[in-house]
Amino acid sequence: MLTIVLVGLNHKTAPVELRECLAFSKEEKSIALEALPQHPSISEVVLISTCNRVEILMTGNDPEEAIKAVESFFCRVKKLSLFQFENSLYFYVGDEAVRHFFRVASSLDSMMVGESQILGQIKEAYRTATGKNATSVILNRLLHRTFSVAKRVRTETGIGDHAVSISYAAIELGRKIFGSLEKKDVLLVGAGEMAELAVEHLIRNRVGCIFVSNRTFERAVELAGRFNGKALRFDEIPNYLEKIDIVISSTGAPGFIIHHQQIKKIMRPRRNRPVFFIDIAVPRDIDPEINRINNAYVYDIDDLKEIVDENIEDRNMEALKGERIVDEAVIGFRNWYESLAVVPTIVALKNKLETIARSEISKTVSLRHFSNADCLALEKMTNAMVNKILHDPIYFLKNPGNHIDNAVYLDMTRRLFDLNE
Amino acid sequence: MKIFIIITVLMYLLSSAAYLAYLFLQKDRLYKIGYGLFSAGFFSHSIALALALITSGHLPAGNLPGNLLIAGWTLSAAFIFFHFKFKLKVMGIFAAPLAGLIMVLVYGLNWEPMPAETIFNNFWFVLHIITIFSGEAMFALACAAGILYLTQEHAIKTKQRGFFFNRLPSLELLDTTGYACIAGGFTLLTIGLITGLVYAKMVWGRFLSWDPKEIWSGISWLVYAVLLHERLTVGWRGRKAAIWSIIGFAVLLFTFLGVNFFLEGHHGEFTRW
Numbered sequence A: 001m002l003t004i005v006l007v008g009l010n011h012k013t014a015p016v017e018l019r020e021c022l023a024f025s026k027e028e029k030s031i032a033l034e035a036l037p038q039h040p041s042i043s044e045v046v047l048i049s050t051c052n053r054v055e056i057l058m059t060g061n062d063p064e065e066a067i068k069a070v071e072s073f074f075c076r077v078k079k080l081s082l083f084q085f086e087n088s089l090y091f092y093v094g095d096e097a098v099r100h101f102f103r104v105a106s107s108l109d110s111m112m113v114g115e116s117q118i119l120g121q122i123k124e125a126y127r128t129a130t131g132k133n134a135t136s137v138i139l140n141r142l143l144h145r146t147f148s149v150a151k152r153v154r155t156e157t158g159i160g161d162h163a164v165s166i167s168y169a170a171i172e173l174g175r176k177i178f179g180s181l182e183k184k185d186v187l188l189v190g191a192g193e194m195a196e197l198a199v200e201h202l203i204r205n206r207v208g209c210i211f212v213s214n215r216t217f218e219r220a221v222e223l224a225g226r227f228n229g230k231a232l233r234f235d236e237i238p239n240y241l242e243k244i245d246i247v248i249s250s251t252g253a254p255g256f257i258i259h260h261q262q263i264k265k266i267m268r269p270r271r272n273r274p275v276f277f278i279d280i281a282v283p284r285d286i287d288p289e290i291n292r293i294n295n296a297y298v299y300d301i302d303d304l305k306e307i308v309d310e311n312i313e314d315r316n317m318e319a320l321k322g323e324r325i326v327d328e329a330v331i332g333f334r335n336w337y338e339s340l341a342v343v344p345t346i347v348a349l350k351n352k353l354e355t356i357a358r359s360e361i362s363k364t365v366s367l368r369h370f371s372n373a374d375c376l377a378l379e380k381m382t383n384a385m386v387n388k389i390l391h392d393p394i395y396f397l398k399n400p401g402n403h404i405d406n407a408v409y410l411d412m413t414r415r416l417f418d419l420n421e
Numbered sequence B: 001m002k003i004f005i006i007i008t009v010l011m012y013l014l015s016s017a018a019y020l021a022y023l024f025l026q027k028d029r030l031y032k033i034g035y036g037l038f039s040a041g042f043f044s045h046s047i048a049l050a051l052a053l054i055t056s057g058h059l060p061a062g063n064l065p066g067n068l069l070i071a072g073w074t075l076s077a078a079f080i081f082f083h084f085k086f087k088l089k090v091m092g093i094f095a096a097p098l099a100g101l102i103m104v105l106v107y108g109l110n111w112e113p114m115p116a117e118t119i120f121n122n123f124w125f126v127l128h129i130i131t132i133f134s135g136e137a138m139f140a141l142a143c144a145a146g147i148l149y150l151t152q153e154h155a156i157k158t159k160q161r162g163f164f165f166n167r168l169p170s171l172e173l174l175d176t177t178g179y180a181c182i183a184g185g186f187t188l189l190t191i192g193l194i195t196g197l198v199y200a201k202m203v204w205g206r207f208l209s210w211d212p213k214e215i216w217s218g219i220s221w222l223v224y225a226v227l228l229h230e231r232l233t234v235g236w237r238g239r240k241a242a243i244w245s246i247i248g249f250a251v252l253l254f255t256f257l258g259v260n261f262f263l264e265g266h267h268g269e270f271t272r273w
Helices: A016-022 A026-038 A063-078 A095-105 A117-131 A137-156 A166-178 A193-204 A217-227 A234-243 A260-267 A288-292 A301-339 A342-367 A372-398 A406-416 B002-025 B028-056 B064-086 B089-109 B123-158 B162-167 B171-204 B212-233 B239-262
Strands: A003-010 A044-049 A053-060 A090-093 A186-190 A210-213 A230-232 A246-250 A275-279 A296-300
Touching: A003 A016, A003 A063, A003 A095, A016 A053, A016 A063, A026 A044, A026 A053, A026 A063, A026 A117, A044 A117, A044 A137, A053 A063, A053 A095, A053 A137, A063 A090, A090 A095, A095 A117, A095 A137, A095 A301, A117 A137, A137 A301, A137 A406, A166 A193, A166 A275, A166 A296, A166 A301, A166 B123, A166 B171, A186 A193, A186 A234, A193 A210, A193 A217, A193 A246, A210 A217, A210 A234, A217 A230, A230 A234, A234 A260, A260 A288, A288 A296, A296 A301, A301 A342, A342 A372, A342 A406, A372 A406, B002 B028, B002 B089, B028 B064, B028 B089, B064 B089, B064 B123, B064 B171, B089 B123, B123 B162, B123 B171, B123 B239, B171 B212, B171 B239, B212 B239
Parallel strands: A186 A210, A186 A246, A210 A230, A246 A275, A275 A296
Antiparallel strands: A003 A053, A003 A090, A044 A053
């Protein structure tokens, strides 16, 4: 009987240098998918390689040999010696492998719990593996279960609900104020990774014009080019505040850049349309008093950080629910997997035929007036027929020598005779 | 007819429960159930109203339960309309219990068909009743939107977020809904007042008799007129508009019920039971 084996490493077990080293390129993936199943103790393979993890999911009849095969494959393809990565690898067999894989796909094992990319990456990996004919009954079933478990975790828990990065939290707040961010004009003052990330999020939300301003005008022009926006001189800012809906500020200025009085003045010409200030600078750029003006909202970096922390806490709470769903799914999968064993399948098959025979005999007997001797003869004949019919299939299932992957035939038998209640 | 009122009450109350559960659990299925129950209640409510119309031969606006029956119906109709238009799910939190409460009162007050008084069978009168009630239903929804706006705005301004932040829609949506309700309500109220004046002229021979109900109706109309005027000219929106629509509704509620209980006037039969 084939066993499910998983070999891998992730951000918790391996430093980034090693992960970089062991990550598989597209070509290496196809090499692996062709080479690994050649090994006598490996029959199916799915390979997942992202920047945070490498996972090799296999089925084989000898887990230890399979693991060794993977290790030597790593050494050969990546030109490393075993001791360089040995300690970073983890191995799971059977139920534990299934559980680990479910957890990875549901993003319960991710660096950022609840991120949604991993599921797409696994789907892609599965597609590649099926393209190379590297999967069969067990992994096909396991992967399909994985996709539905991951979907359940996502829809039934709030694991992916709230923003866990500063820039994304700011965008979510913007949505709570404006509803849709479409056509809102944005001003970016200063520069910086977080601020630029926020602008990119905004662009994805199809905002209107993007204005960029900077102490050095050249930098503003450069950024404006990147965002397809318009560069403003620093002293032009006040003239534009009237038409701008979202201000992201991130300068190194020692004092406030936008003052309470300035905004108070423009609210009337703005006809009180809401304006949202995102202040990522330290020290702050935007006068916090502005938050007291009606329809003006100011969030500084601490406020945003607080939201992110709260959201991370929420996610961890939700992750517990996710673990429960995974546990359930592992049990469900185990039941299916165990049904693939030879003996239960044969017993179920025999039971099914005998039940049919018995009920047909009693039907016939009740219609006619047979003597006891006739009844016995009838029963004997039916039993003989059942046994003769079953002889060849049972022999075939019990002697997997001439077909390697018995799981296929067991599964087929169960489906043909509808043995999975 | 009694049975339909009971069904209506039941549906509205169950719908309220579903909406309340939706507020806490945030499962889309719950609000769909709530909306379905509400629609069922509205259907049975319509039958009850139609039966009242048939048994008495005119709009049952002659006494308090009759009036509440109409008021509840227009409120439900307005809610269904706005739900359709703006997809503002949380509004059900207000609309369903309010409609339920109104129908409980109708049930408790025990509506009896009034003897058909000829004065009720008049085109202007029917139009007056319908527009006034629909307008009031719209203002009730505007008030609800205002309360939700203030709650959400408080959550965002104080940065405390908490329970409502995730559950309420964006400020913009709440503000637009409130504005749409006010604009619609104001149009209906204006038509209602004009038809009322025309009707008064036909029945009593004069447009205005300076009766307290008339005066307070005028005051309510002015409150909303100010709000709309300021919104259109200087762009009163958000917090100010929300507060104003709540005040407006308080004045309106006083006009609707308070005047009859505390002051005298020719709308006296309105609250009789």
